[in-house]
Amino acid sequence: MQYEAPESVEAAVRLLSGGGPRGRVLAGGTDLLVQLRAGVITPQLVVDIKRIRESREIREEDGMLVVGAAVTGAELGEHARAKSMWPGVVESAELIGSTQIQGRASLGGNLCNASPAADTVPALVAAAAECRVAGPNGMRRVPVEDVCTGPGQLSLGDGEFIVAFELAAPPPGSADAYLRFIPRTEMDIAVVGAGVNLSLDESGRCTAARVALGAVAPTVILAEEAGAALVGTECDDSAMEAMVAAVRAACRPIDDKRGTAEYRTKVAGVLATRAARIAATRAREAR
């Protein structure tokens, strides 16, 4: 196995797209190393992106938050500005694993491991985050919800990798939240995850809402009707009921040892309601 740690985006793209063996991107390695060890993957080339500045820094560009794809959960959690702009995205990243895993695990790795239960993905989708994808044809922007096409499957082309995530400046009166359900308090895979991002006007009426769900379909899903059910309302009980109905209609879960399809569908509605309430409270405080 050839190991490379390029220091620029261009050098990484050259390695990943240059005629040699097909390369694997390495960020924190908390998924990759487990798969290497288990023999699930046997890459001939590993390209470590942690020496690339753009992938390792958190910065603000014209009010927008740009988070490097290899920034760790611990680093994001310590970033006061990131936390105040996108509390739901940050809390989703902080849920990943233990202290040790937090020291390495990244948003890019969480997304590109392409698990339907990845914790940060519903939060990023609800936040309408976009990926900066570098490849042989230059840079392009891809909405987070378009990156995974199925469990373990990505839409990224040959030689492409995610350099960073763009999170727009939230408009006044906006906030997000993420909740997951696991049978214990730490260190487990989500049975269901729900991310909600909403905006309230001065009178408390919802002007925009995005609801995204994890572990209830082959990929994380954006439940557009669920968001639409909140828009124009004051997020009162009847609006929440309509939102829950739309959430449950969007779920296409499987039965497994973590929960039955019926249970997941039920819990998805409960979590989406709670996350929406937290987001609404934060949005009011943000005014």
Place this chain on the structure above:
Amino acid sequence: MARAHVITTVNGDPVEFLCDTEQTLLDVLRDELHLTGSKEGCASGDCGACSVIVDGRLVCACLMLGVEAQGHSIETIEGMAGGDRLHPLQTKFLEHAALQCGVCTPGFLVAAKSLLERNPDPTETEVRYWLAGNLCRCTGYDKIVRAVLDAAQEMRGG
């Protein structure tokens, strides 16, 4: 198999080693550098027996490649005692009988040290959450948590 030449710092000392690119940092520490204090409990990030500190961050050595150590600073359990003088956490683990078979102990000590470096006065809940990635099959955790709280108090000078 590709061999790599790596220059790094381990417990404050400059170290050079050759390793296969597939070897984890844990493999390198144990098999190449003969620092066998860090243990392999699971090799999948679940047990924390391999905990080390890299550039001030607690990580699992089993989830990092040896080649990734290039240019970084690594602290292991071997660097914890100052010569013959045990670190207060080590003393308190002995006093509280916070170990039985001892396989988890180096990982707990390194993890607890990194907690107290950041937070000299943690609550019991904070200790329990910080150490949630360290598993112990023997002690039932209570003695470990008490030893950490007691060491924290002593290190604060109380």
